[in-house]
Amino acid sequence: MNRRAWVVVGVVAAAALVATLAVGMATSSHSDAAKAGFGVAKKGESDSWADKAGLANEGPQATWEAEQAALRAYPGDSIPLAAAANSQNTYAKLKKAGGHKPGEWMQLGPTQRAEYPGVLNQLGDQKEYIASGRVTALAIAPNCTKKECRLYVGAAGGGVWTTDKALDGDKMHWKFASSTFGTNAIGALLIDPSDPSGDTVYAGTGEPNASADSEAGVGIYKSTNAGETWTLVPGSDIFYQRAAGALAFDKDGNLLVGLAGAVRGICQTAQGCALSSGSTTHPLGIRGLYRQTGATFTRIFTSALPSGAATRGVVQVALDPNNSSTIYLSSFQQGIWRSLDNGATWTQIKTALNAANNTDRAMFAVNALPGSKTRMYVGVGNSSSAAADRARVFRTDDAAGAATFADMTTPQNRGYCGYSAGAQCWYDNVVYSPAGSPDIVYIAGSYDYDNYHGPDNGRAVLLSTDGGATFSDLTLDKSGAGWLHPDHHALVTIPGSPLMWIDGNDGGVVRSNGKYVDGSNDCDSRGLDAAGTAFCKSLLWRIPEQTTSLNEGLPTLQFMSLSVDPHKPLDRLMGGTQDNGTFQFNGGPKEWPQIMYGDGGQSGFNAADGKLRFNTFTGQANDVNFQNGDPTKWVIATGGIVSSPEGSLFYPPDIADPTETFAGSIFQGSQSVWRTQDWGGDQAFLEANCPEFTTSAANPICGDFVRIGPAGATDLTGTAYGADAVAGDLIGALARARQNGGTLWAATITGRLLISDNANAAASAVTWTRLDCAGPAATCTAVANAPRRDISQIYVDGSNANRAYVAYSGYNINTPTTPGHVFRVDRIGGVATWTDLSYNLEDLPVTGVALDDMTGDLYASTDFGVWVLPDGSTTWEAAASGMPMVEVTMLNIVPDSRVLYASSHGLGAWVLNLSKK
Numbered sequence: 004m005n006r007r008a009w010v011v012v013g014v015v016a017a018a019a020l021v022a023t024l025a026v027g028m029a030t031s032s033h034s035d036a037a038k039a040g041f042g043v044a045k046k047g048e049s050d051s052w053a054d055k056a057g058l059a060n061e062g063p064q065a066t067w068e069a070e071q072a073a074l075r076a077y078p079g080d081s082i083p084l085a086a087a088a089n090s091q092n093t094y095a096k097l098k099k100a101g102g103h104k105p106g107e108w109m110q111l112g113p114t115q116r117a118e119y120p121g122v123l124n125q126l127g128d129q130k131e132y133i134a135s136g137r138v139t140a141l142a143i144a145p146n147c148t149k150k151e152c153r154l155y156v157g158a159a160g161g162g163v164w165t166t167d168k169a170l171d172g173d174k175m176h177w178k179f180a181s182s183t184f185g186t187n188a189i190g191a192l193l194i195d196p197s198d199p200s201g202d203t204v205y206a207g208t209g210e211p212n213a214s215a216d217s218e219a220g221v222g223i224y225k226s227t228n229a230g231e232t233w234t235l236v237p238g239s240d241i242f243y244q245r246a247a248g249a250l251a252f253d254k255d256g257n258l259l260v261g262l263a264g265a266v267r268g269i270c271q272t273a274q275g276c277a278l279s280s281g282s283t284t285h286p287l288g289i290r291g292l293y294r295q296t297g298a299t300f301t302r303i304f305t306s307a308l309p310s311g312a313a314t315r316g317v318v319q320v321a322l323d324p325n326n327s328s329t330i331y332l333s334s335f336q337q338g339i340w341r342s343l344d345n346g347a348t349w350t351q352i353k354t355a356l357n358a359a360n361n362t363d364r365a366m367f368a369v370n371a372l373p374g375s376k377t378r379m380y381v382g383v384g385n386s387s388s389a390a391a392d393r394a395r396v397f398r399t400d401d402a403a404g405a406a407t408f409a410d411m412t413t414p415q416n417r418g419y420c421g422y423s424a425g426a427q428c429w430y431d432n433v434v435y436s437p438a439g440s441p442d443i444v445y446i447a448g449s450y451d452y453d454n455y456h457g458p459d460n461g462r463a464v465l466l467s468t469d470g471g472a473t474f475s476d477l478t479l480d481k482s483g484a485g486w487l488h489p490d491h492h493a494l495v496t497i498p499g500s501p502l503m504w505i506d507g508n509d510g511g512v513v514r515s516n517g518k519y520v521d522g523s524n525d526c527d528s529r530g531l532d533a534a535g536t537a538f539c540k541s542l543l544w545r546i547p548e549q550t551t552s553l554n555e556g557l558p559t560l561q562f563m564s565l566s567v568d569p570h571k572p573l574d575r576l577m578g579g580t581q582d583n584g585t586f587q588f589n590g591g592p593k594e595w596p597q598i599m600y601g602d603g604g605q606s607g608f609n610a611a612d613g614k615l616r617f618n619t620f621t622g623q624a625n626d627v628n629f630q631n632g633d634p635t636k637w638v639i640a641t642g643g644i645v646s647s648p649e650g651s652l653f654y655p656p657d658i659a660d661p662t663e664t665f666a667g668s669i670f671q672g673s674q675s676v677w678r679t680q681d682w683g684g685d686q687a688f689l690e691a692n693c694p695e696f697t698t699s700a701a702n703p704i705c706g707d708f709v710r711i712g713p714a715g716a717t718d719l720t721g722t723a724y725g726a727d728a729v730a731g732d733l734i735g736a737l738a739r740a741r742q743n744g745g746t747l748w749a750a751t752i753t754g755r756l757l758i759s760d761n762a763n764a765a766a767s768a769v770t771w772t773r774l775d776c777a778g779p780a781a782t783c784t785a786v787a788n789a790p791r792r793d794i795s796q797i798y799v800d801g802s803n804a805n806r807a808y809v810a811y812s813g814y815n816i817n818t819p820t821t822p823g824h825v826f827r828v829d830r831i832g833g834v835a836t837w838t839d840l841s842y843n844l845e846d847l848p849v850t851g852v853a854l855d856d857m858t859g860d861l862y863a864s865t866d867f868g869v870w871v872l873p874d875g876s877t878t879w880e881a882a883a884s885g886m887p888m889v890e891v892t893m894l895n896i897v898p899d900s901r902v903l904y905a906s907s908h909g910l911g912a913w914v915l916n917l918s919k920k
Contacts, residue, residue, distance in 0.1 A: 106919045108885035111912040112592030114558045123600045130484035133552045136559035138507030141493040142192035144201025157189030160909020161559030165230045177556045180230035188218035190248030202229040211248030211263035219244045219265035237298035251320045254327035258295040263316030290316030303346040306334045324371040333365045352406040362386035362429035368436035377402040378441045384420045384428030393418035411471040420448030431490045437501035442470045447491035463487040475545035485550030509582040511554035518548035562906035564893045566606040568613040572897040579603025585618045598632045607659035611666035624700040627683040637695040640683030642705035649673040656737040665763045672734030675710040675717035711769040729753045738797035740804035750794035774835035788837035790821040801856030805830040810852035824849040853896035864891035
């Protein structure tokens, strides 16, 4: 449901790329620029069911990945090789120093049930669904029985989880197994086949799925006791800052590792994720296939084009089931390769669909045929929605020999990774054939949004039992209550039951009961013509009898941000999540109901009346709610912003005014700051004319947001506020002071910092003063110590509206004369001074900042947890114990209530009781 783009490969020209962001974001339709990957597919721009339902287009129209690569590089043209290594080294020093403030983080949840209510579950015939975060890998023990069946789950940012109850109802009794890992970004799981108990398992860290939040890893971990304890595989630290996302054993029992690219870091406004990079002292591993010999890993295949240009890397490796000296692998842009001599030499046996497209990804499955032949199925696609690039399916019955591939693509399976607007095999592409059942093959990718509940049920997962000749759609079960999330990354079958499967997707883990029924009668009531009805019946003749969510107790949601109800700061929160909508905390960590679908960005409460809410999807699409978050009462409120020519970040800043006097004000940052003073407009009008379920987000009658600032000078990124304007600059952070009705701080992704003293005045009367550049706008000079890097969050001092704490992402290495990641900025009139408080944070990019106004302690969130600078100290230390290493996207502090909240990218929400510190 997230509008996800592809991440640029290699080193990017940051200034040029940033310049493209606003161009694409400004498009109000699917223009050529947007189709090229430089624009967000804004919710509601088309008449498709998915847009009207608020389900985001999964295609390549978004710019999140491009942003994340560019913003940490800015203002340089590239990510320096030493940058990411510096941040990792800083984290290592901080961790080694030990110590932390008293207190312990507690997981705020949802620890048991993150529940889609039926009214928001458009994909499951309005039945409830329990969700968790993105699953990237599954492994099931070979001795699985009904009584005891061990399942290992790898989450994108949430680590490794285990259960022995994989076949026991829907109560899995999940156990978190990776608390000692150096990262909880998991790319691969592999059970050692020489251990029939299934207790010996390997976890490859780093996610190879090419999205911006496919986080980098630190190597490979091994457990010999079913995940109770782990050790880092000797020598695997050479895979640091890469994704060890494909694992297998060769004929001699040596570990094979497919190495792919990954990124480092994420924050609440989609800022701050760099492409992985190393240094001369800790270089990046070259992407390809590696073999372990003792404590040494040697590269035996290099991921590179004939020109020598590197590709994204290897994403799958497997041995031939008939001859263990034969190895197969797939690599981005390179199709399928084979070695007949245990990796000594390699031959390409299946070309890429489009080798010129760096997102082109082939996945495969091999199985033994009767006799000595090996069957291979291949599914391949990329980011392009062009007809020639739509995902295709192939098969050969002699993979180890002539390897002549037959094209098995039919209307049933063509484009299985999303049909027209959602071409994304680069991100979600699964091909699986259960061992011993060569005629059975599963293929999975992303939804066919264009035809869901019409000619098909979504085609999220397709099954063939006749060698790929025909398929059936497994997306919905007989009751309609069981459904599969739109994005899929892993699938396993129960040993001995090839038609009973467990699926890992962006919404967690789902299991089938292995039984099937004929659902083709449903096609007769879908209003299709004869051809459409026939096609529908060809897919729905075999659907699952029952599928079950296994996500209860699996708290791996990836939160982008949290917001706090000022009237119930201990009992009421909202949080936006990657691909799973916006959830609400009601005072208990176990259950958080989803209150809005889609992709969750920012959210907020009205300062005078907590029944008034807002949420954001991606881009400028923003809903408001006047009825206590009732899922059916959300209304479109930003039609004017969405239909404007201005650009915005993938997750733009969006805040509610913190004062009761101006409680109706909401501020959103695009290029200008936009404002409403009555919560988006007249309640009766909006509820009658702009309901979320049926309204285009670009409808200009929906909402009364206006730009604030002098006529002709509302654009804070333009030349009106400095001749140093950078094309493509966007607002990245906003913060309103609590002490008065007018002070508003604003920052841009290129490091501009501005302040208004009358942000709630008449729109054209609002004035802005730039603080990071002194003197007249046309000739202003940079203020000492002020970095020209992306500002990720601003916190206004609770006792001084003219003092703010400012967090910077990016790397010092790109602004060597103005280093630093946390600053106190003091403003007097039009003059401000920057005091660097980074100290031992060195070159560790910071995603969020918050001050405890009661004690003076300063907190900073990073890619590696949360740190605190005690009042009067010059040494940052761990904020508290209890939180595993996880990327923290944002901080929210309520000093009077003595709580600090942290949103994590993979392990849900966390809270720290400051009164115990």
